[in-house]
Amino acid sequence: MLSRLFRQFLFALIHWAVNLLVAVQNVYQQIWCSSSSESEVNQSDIKIILENMPKITKKLKHLVVQADTDHHSLADLARVVIWSLVAGIPYVSxxxxxxxxKKNEEKLFHEVERYKKGIPGFIKWTRMPDLNGYTNGQQAHTVTVNIFTQDDGRPVVAQCIQNIAEEKISCPQNTRELTAQEFGGVLSSFYPSIPDPELLLYTGSFLCTYGALPWQIRLTEFVQLSIDHKVSVDSYVGALYKYNKCDQRFGK
Structure with a gap:
């Protein structure tokens, strides 16, 4: 009887300790996020990117970032856009x-423009072309920003298949069976004109696609930015180096 009570007491004590640790971690993350949101893209960030980009031989065309608003502030995501602009990455999603x-895309736009001051380049917003940025009158890079959600993944693929089956859209076929290339060509009409992403960045200890663009990411490399959800210029550049070392064999 005493042994059973002791086990119950020990279990309750461990449960309380775990809850306390989780609460402390949440408070720490909230304090860190509030302080980090005040940091801006400074000259040191720009210098780090410009010094390292010539060493990265694999030129990235489309970068996807898993955005978790429970952990990432708008400032975190805005800095990623600016870093990508400086790095010459033409598409950031x-x-x-x-x-x-997605509900706060306009707020993200204003955050990006706040950090962009003094940095040459042109930022395009696919869903909100009226918000497109400016070039500061200089020749510079252009980055196109998109925001996707789970609704842009499997539901769109399913809708595309249904439209093909019901012959609502034309689908050129060389044989009775639809090839991957033929289906990909039709599916691309459901999305903005962007290349398939080569790199996806995520934070935290758990790797999950969360249904992100299932057709487009079949060859995408997944690289972890940080375990504690921090987004820093050092981890950003480090991720580009990791991608630079990847050797995709395409099933060979």
Whole structure:
């Protein structure tokens, strides 16, 4: 009887300790996020990127970032856009796993423009062309920003297949069976004109696609930015180096 009570007491004590640790971690993350949101893209960030980009031989065309608004501030995501602009990455997409970022796209735009002051380049917003940025009158890179959610993944693929079956859209076929290339060509009409992403960045200890663009990411490399959800210029550049070392064999 005493042994059973002791086990119950020990279990309750461990449960309380775990809850306390989780609460402390959440408080720490909230304090860190509030302080980090005040940091800006400074000259040191720009210098780090410009010094390292010539060493990265694999030129990235499309970068996807898993955006978790429970952990990432708008400032975190805005800095990624600016870093990518400086790095010469033409397409940056955010996969919004909570659904909140897409609702606040205009707020993200204003955050990006706040950090962009003094940095040459042109930022395009696919869903909100009226918000497109400016070039500061200089020849510079252009980055196109997209925000995708779970609704842009499997539901779109299913809708595309249904439209093909019902012959609502034309689908040129050389044989009775639809090839991957033929289906990909039709599916691309459901999305903005962007290349398939080569790299997806995520934070945290758990790797999950969350249904992100299932057709487009079949060859995408997944690289972890950090375990504690921090987004820093050092981890960003480090991820580009990891991608630079990847050797995709395409099933060979």
């Amino acid at each position: 955010f996969y919004d796993i909570t659904g909140e970022l």
